[in-house]
Amino acid sequence: MALGALALSLAAAIAQRLRGVFTAMEPMECPDLMAGGASRGGDRPGPRGRPRRVRERVHDTRGDGVRRAVESFRASVRPTVRATTRHREAIEALIDVASDPALDAVPSAMSTIEAIPGARMHRRELWREMARTIRAFASGDHPTLPGAGWHVRDRGRRSGRRVERRTVSGTLLVKGLEFDHAVVLNADAHDGPNLYIALTRGSKSLTVLSSDRLVRPTAP
Numbered sequence: 001m002a003l004g005a006l007a008l009s010l011a012a013a014i015a016q017r018l019r020g021v022f023t024a025m026e027p028m029e030c031p032d033l034m035a036g037g038a039s040r041g042g043d044r045p046g047p048r049g050r051p052r053r054v055r056e057r058v059h060d061t062r063g064d065g066v067r068r069a070v071e072s073f074r075a076s077v078r079p080t081v082r083a084t085t086r087h088r089e090a091i092e093a094l095i096d097v098a099s100d101p102a103l104d105a106v107p108s109a110m111s112t113i114e115a116i117p118g119a120r121m122h123r124r125e126l127w128r129e130m131a132r133t134i135r136a137f138a139s140g141d142h143p144t145l146p147g148a149g150w151h152v153r154d155r156g157r158r159s160g161r162r163v164e165r166r167t168v169s170g171t172l173l174v175k176g177l178e179f180d181h182a183v184v185l186n187a188d189a190h191d192g193p194n195l196y197i198a199l200t201r202g203s204k205s206l207t208v209l210s211s212d213r214l215v216r217p218t219a220p
Contacts, residue, residue, distance in 0.1 A: 011168045020120025025169035107131045171197040183207045191220040
């Protein structure tokens with residue numbers, strides 16, 4: 001799917017509305033990844049703040065099912081939650097995140113949350129890049145989480161990113177890529193260059209959605 005002149009932030013909203021059947025493509029600079037890794041000192045968040053950060057990323061990247069599964073963690077980390085919550089493994093993983101002064105427990109918690117049955121992820125790239133960033137930081141090669149995040153994204157920029165089969169994206173991010181099928185949303189809101197990119201992404205089929213049968217590019 002190509003969004004053209006629509007704000008790139010709408011890709012995540014559309015992917016969420018599609019319940020994770022499509023995933024949103026992230027900009028290479030991935031500002032949400034950098035924002036998630038930064039704290040007041042540009043380093044790691046403290047243990048008490050980490051479950052909130054993980055929960056925020058759940059909200060950003062997963063569907064309603066996962067958000068409900070970890071909602072009981074919102075008020076506080078309580079030992080009694082181990083016996084009372086439905087998704088005990090996910091909550092226990094978040095308790096481990098809050099208890100561990102290192103970041104080692106975070107990727108494990110993310111894997112546990114990702115494995116919750118029936119939940120779909122609509123920002124898989126962001127979620128998995130967050131886990132890679134934490135592992136890169138834990139290796140000791142990068143002094144800050146934002147620095148580790150920059151390294152992870154730069155490595156993807158140089159080696160090429162993995163593109164999902166069903167992707168929602170702005171035209172600038174899919175330029176140079178090819179898909180079997182392309183759906184162009186709001187075609188009459190595209191300017192000429194973006195419309196050209198959107199119309200040439202599908203190799204087998206093209207579906208154009210617009211408010212009028214005659215699509216006229218907007219002024220650039």
